[in-house]
Amino acid sequence: TSVGFGTEGMGKVFFSEELRPLGSVSGISVQRGETSMMVSWNQMSLSEARGFPFYFVYLYGSAGATGRTTREDKLIEQLRTNETAATFEGLDPDTSYSVKVQPATGGGNGTLSDFHGPNTST
Numbered sequence: 058t059s060v061g062f063g064t065e066g067m068g069k070v071f072f073s074e075e076l077r078p079l080g081s082v083s084g085i086s087v088q089r090g091e092t093s094m095m096v097s098w099n100q101m102s103l104s105e106a107r108g109f110p111f112y113f114v115y116l117y118g119s120a121g122a123t124g125r126t127t128r129e130d131k132l133i134e135q136l137r138t139n140e141t142a143a144t145f146e147g148l149d150p151d152t153s154y155s156v157k158v159q160p161a162t163g164g165g166n167g168t169l170s171d172f173h174g175p176n177t178s179t
Contacts, residue, residue: 066167074164076107076162076164076165077164078160078161078165079105079167080167081158082158082159083097086098087156087174087175090150091150095159095166096143096144096145097142100141105179106162106167108164109162112138112141112159113141113159113161113166114156114158115134115135116134116135116154116155116158117130117155117156118130119131121131130155154174156174157169157172158170158173
C-alpha cells in the first residue's frame, strides 16, 4: 500500500492490487424479530481484508425446522453490503432461518462463515 502526498492525497490509502481477504468475519450476531432478522459482524481490518471489503450475506431457511440448519436448507436470499450489518425483512414466522457471511474485495471472495442462527454468535 501507499499513501498519497499533498492535500488531495492526505488520509487516502491506495492499493496497487486488491487481493482475496484472509479468513472470514468474526463477531457474527443474529437477532430475530417475528418477520425480520438482523445480522451484524465485526469490520475486517484493511490488512485482513487486503483491499476495501464488502460483504455477502446469505439467508437460508427451512419450514418446520428444528432450529438447526442442515445441508438441505434452501438459500432464500443473498445481499451485498459495504456495511457490517444487514437486515432481512418479510420472513415467515413459521420458518427457521440461519445466515452465512462472506467478506470480499475486488480481488475475490474470502472464507464463508459457518451457519449462524438467532441463538448463536461468535
